[in-house]
Amino acid sequence: MNNANSLYQYGTLAMLVPGLFEGTLPLKELLKHGDTGIGTGDGLDGELVILNGVAYQINGDGKVNELDDDFMVPFGDVHFASFEHLANVHALVKMEDLEEKVSSKLDWNNVFYAVKAHGTFKSVKTRSVHKQDKPYPTLVECAHKQNEFEAEDVEGTVIGYFSPQIFNGAAVGGFHLHFLADDKSVGGHLLDFEMVSGDIKVQKLDELVQKLPSSNDDFMKHDFSNDDIAGAIGEAE
Amino acid sequence: MNNANSLYQYGTLAMLVPGLFEGTLPLKELLKHGDTGIGTGDGLDGELVILNGVAYQINGDGKVNELDDDFMVPFGDVHFASFEHLANVHALVKMEDLEEKVSSKLDWNNVFYAVKAHGTFKSVKTRSVHKQDKPYPTLVECAHKQNEFEAEDVEGTVIGYFSPQIFNGAAVGGFHLHFLADDKSVGGHLLDFEMVSGDIKVQKLDELVQKLPSSNDDFMKHDFSNDDIAGAIGEAE
Numbered sequence: 001m002n003n004a005n006s007l008y009q010y011g012t013l014a015m016l017v018p019g020l021f022e023g024t025l026p027l028k029e030l031l032k033h034g035d036t037g038i039g040t041g042d043g044l045d046g047e048l049v050i051l052n053g054v055a056y057q058i059n060g061d062g063k064v065n066e067l068d069d070d071f072m073v074p075f076g077d078v079h080f081a082s083f084e085h086l087a088n089v090h091a092l093v094k095m096e097d098l099e100e101k102v103s104s105k106l107d108w109n110n111v112f113y114a115v116k117a118h119g120t121f122k123s124v125k126t127r128s129v130h131k132q133d134k135p136y137p138t139l140v141e142c143a144h145k146q147n148e149f150e151a152e153d154v155e156g157t158v159i160g161y162f163s164p165q166i167f168n169g170a171a172v173g174g175f176h177l178h179f180l181a182d183d184k185s186v187g188g189h190l191l192d193f194e195m196v197s198g199d200i201k202v203q204k205l206d207e208l209v210q211k212l213p214s215s216n217d218d219f220m221k222h223d224f225s226n227d228d229i230a231g232a233i234g235e236a237e
Numbered sequence: 238m239n240n241a242n243s244l245y246q247y248g249t250l251a252m253l254v255p256g257l258f259e260g261t262l263p264l265k266e267l268l269k270h271g272d273t274g275i276g277t278g279d280g281l282d283g284e285l286v287i288l289n290g291v292a293y294q295i296n297g298d299g300k301v302n303e304l305d306d307d308f309m310v311p312f313g314d315v316h317f318a319s320f321e322h323l324a325n326v327h328a329l330v331k332m333e334d335l336e337e338k339v340s341s342k343l344d345w346n347n348v349f350y351a352v353k354a355h356g357t358f359k360s361v362k363t364r365s366v367h368k369q370d371k372p373y374p375t376l377v378e379c380a381h382k383q384n385e386f387e388a389e390d391v392e393g394t395v396i397g398y399f400s401p402q403i404f405n406g407a408a409v410g411g412f413h414l415h416f417l418a419d420d421k422s423v424g425g426h427l428l429d430f431e432m433v434s435g436d437i438k439v440q441k442l443d444e445l446v447q448k449l450p451s452s453n454d455d456f457m458k459h460d461f462s463n464d465d466i467a468g469a470i471g472e473a474e
Binding site: 005012014108109110111112164165169170206207208209210211212213214219221224225229 | 242249251344345346347348349401402403404406407441443444445446447448449450451456457458459460461462466
């Protein structure tokens with residue numbers, strides 16, 4: 001049943017744009033489809049990192065919590081880890097350059113793939129947001145309320161996905177990366193980093209299993225035609 | 238294994254836009270993921286209709302052929318039929334009005350769904366195209382070479398899918414419908430029809446399994462950034 005080429009996505013990025021943040025899937029259901037991934041909680045309650053089948057939340061204060069099975073998620077991306085080694089890092093590489101290097105080395109721009117980079121980071125800059133209440137604000141309004149966290153000389157893991165541009169809206173076209181420190185001192189949605197040593201692994205995913213929350217009335221009744229989805233993803237993600 | 242909520246899509250519409258028409262999946266593999274659906278053949282070789290596990294091709298001459306298991310496809314949408322009755326047709330309804338009626342009655346604009354309408358058609362207008370050779374033309378160039386077929390007073394089946402707008406590019410946002418006459422006298426990609434009696438069935442599909450042809454070099458190496466995907470789908474589909 002475990003397909004190492006398959007990315008399971010619950011919910012869509014487009015859904016988050018107008019503020020459809022309600023958690024509709026328990027974590028234990030999400031974890032049936034992968035042991036590695038990223039996501040967010042009910043009400044956009046923090047940023048999630050899933051490694052080796054264990055899910056962590058980096059909440060709006062930057063605190064890292066291990067999550068219970070019944071934690072509810074509105075959006076998550078998971079897959080079963082079966083990474084291949086791509087490159088070692090020996091000298092300082094910034095986030096943007098790492099993305100560029102991975103992308104040009106792989107030539108996988110038309111499929112999905114997972115990226116995992118573990119090592120030492122001279123600096124890391126992340127963000128997370130506090131749980132929002134109904135009526136939910138929009139994703140862009142939340143982005144303005146987000147908290148940013150910075151850390152120096154930290155060991156940790158970058159984990160996330162590359163999605164082809166035609167899936168921008170369903171997912172984030174391009175890279176969507178989260179971070180978790182080995183000592184759980186910092187994490188979140190990655191804004192920037194400087195990696196100085198470690199290794200970069202990748203996993204090609206030529207199948208997307210896109211599950212939509214069809215039992216959620218707010219989602220089913222929402223009219224997306226006036227939402228600037230690509231614009232909001234560009235601004236907020 | 239058979240998930241009645243799942244739409245399996247092999248290839249993307251975006252892929253067809255610049256002319257990536259090479260058939261990379263044998264029909265027998267596609268049929269493992271559904272017994273009902275639509276698609277096209279290697280080199281854009283006709284329009285496919287799959288009903289009850291049997292695949293038919295309407296070729297560029299409008300002739301209907303039952304297909305072998307080893308027929309290769311670049312693009313196909315299939316699911317396992319488990320339709321529910323939506324409405325009966327008692328009076329003349331045009332294609333556009335039927336789409337509008339189905340869409341407004343269901344309120345399923347944010348998920349995928351299958352549509353199957355069987356009955357009597359006062360008129361049917363379809364298209365299909367001859368198999369193209371390499372170097373392949375673009376989808377829009379093919380649309381200009383397509384053959385159109387018209388029939389009157391014919392019994393047959395409309396089969397196809399509705400996809401949410403954020404998946405336009407991966408799929409056809411909105412309706413993508415094919416036709417096959419009961420007596421196999423006519424069929425193809427639907428351009429228009431007037432249905433006078435019969436029934437309309439639908440099946441909600443809240444999961445898309447999107448498989449990409451990652452072993453096809455032409456696909457993997459193509460730069461989609463200059464292709465006007467939405468424009469071409471609007472013009473050609």
